[in-house]
Structure formats: structure tokens, C-alpha cells
Amino acid sequence: MKPIVAIVGRPNVGKSTLFNKLIGERLSIVKDVPGVTRDRLYRDVEWSGKEFTLVDTGGLEPKTQDFIMSKIKDQAQVAIDEADVVVFLVDGKYGITGLDEEVAAVLRKKDKKVIVAVNKIDNYIKNQDRIYEFFGLGFEEVIGISGEHKVNLGDLLDAIIGKF
Numbered sequence: 776m777k778p779i780v781a782i783v784g785r786p787n788v789g790k791s792t793l794f795n796k797l798i799g800e801r802l803s804i805v806k807d808v809p810g811v812t813r814d815r816l817y818r819d820v821e822w823s824g825k826e827f828t829l830v831d832t833g834g835l836e837p838k839t840q841d842f843i844m845s846k847i848k849d850q851a852q853v854a855i856d857e858a859d860v861v862v863f864l865v866d867g868k869y870g871i872t873g874l875d876e877e878v879a880a881v882l883r884k885k886d887k888k889v890i891v892a893v894n895k896i897d898n899y900i901k902n903q904d905r906i907y908e909f910f911g912l913g914f915e916e917v918i919g920i921s922g923e924h925k926v927n928l929g930d931l932l933d934a935i936i937g938k939f
């Protein structure tokens with residue numbers, strides 16, 4: 776079986792955008808329709824001769840804060856349990872939020888390989904310093920990327936396959 780790599784993170788950090796860029800097609804819906812639940816999406820990816828199955832764990836645009844919390848926890852739990860590597864996606868334009876902390880707490884409890892990908896670093900030269908606060912989430916590997924603008928996705932893929 777191929778290794779499973781899950782993209783986990785609070786809503787709107789750019790999980791589906793990143794998923795679509797990495798699989799090279801537009802499968803996952805960017806900006807979820809409010810209240811619409813979807814299953815997790817799986818696609819096989821090959822990079823440097825290594826294959827893995829990528830999972831977009833999003834699919835819900837929750838309405839209340841409590842609902843967000845419980846949903847993210849559920850989503851993260853299931854994804855984390857089945858994953859060999861977790862790409863923990865956060866928003867570099869916004870900074871660390873309480874929801875990021877919640878996801879981090881779930882991830883820390885499991886003994887999984889985690890890469891923190893700081894998304895929306897659209898201009899890497901100018902804004903790479905935004906990644907540093909995310910070391911505060913407590914994981915060793917932190918990479919600045921932009922899913923939308925395809926910044927550093929090669930580095931992210933190298934980091935992913937380096938963990939198999």
C-alpha cells in the first residue's frame with residue numbers, strides 16, 4: 776500500500792487549493808458551499824519516483840464556533856489516524872489562531888510525522904519571516920508555501936517523501 780498523506784487544518788487555510796495543485800487537476804472545491812458536507816478526497820500523487828495517496832480532509836463550512844471545533848477535531852482525528860504523514864496547513868497571512876492550536880493539540884497526541892506548511896506566502900522573498908511564529912505550534916518542520924501561486928511546492932513534496 777502507498778503511504779497516505781493528509782492535509783489537515785482549519786477551514787479556509789487553503790487545503791483544497793493545495794490539494795488541487797498537488798494532484799494537478801481541479802477536483803476539490805475551493806471555498807466550500809455553506810453547510811455542505813463532503814467525504815474526504817483521495818488522489819494518488821507521484822514525486823521523484825515515489826508514490827503516495829494525498830487526502831483533502833476539508834469539506835465542511837461550519838456555522839458556529841463550537842461546531843467548527845468539534846468538526847475539525849473529528850476530521851483531524853480520522854485523517855491523522857489513517858495518515859503516515861500529516862501536512863498541517865496554516866495561514867501565513869493571518870497568523871496562529873485558537874483553531875490552529877486545537878488542531879496542533881490533536882496532532883501532538885498522536886505519534887505522527889507532521890510538516891507544518893505555512894500557506895499564502897505568495898511573495899516568498901518579502902514574507903518568508905511570517906513562517907517563524909508557527910514554530911510556536913511545537914513541530915520541528917515548518918515550510919512556507921503558496922498553494923495558489925505554487926510557491927515552494929517542490930520543497931514541500933521533497934519534505935513529504937523524505938518522511939516515508
Ligand code: GDP
Nearest residue numbers: 786787788789790791792805806895921922923
Ligand atoms: P480550505 O477551506 O482549507 O480547503 O481552503 P480553500 O482551498 O477553499 O481556500 C480558501 C481561500 O483561500 C480561497 O479564497 C483561496 O483562493 C484562498 N487561498 C488558497 N491558497 C492561497 C494562497 O496560497 N494564497 C492566497 N493569497 N490565497 C489562497
Ligand code: MG
Nearest residue numbers: 790791833834
Ligand atoms: Mg476545502
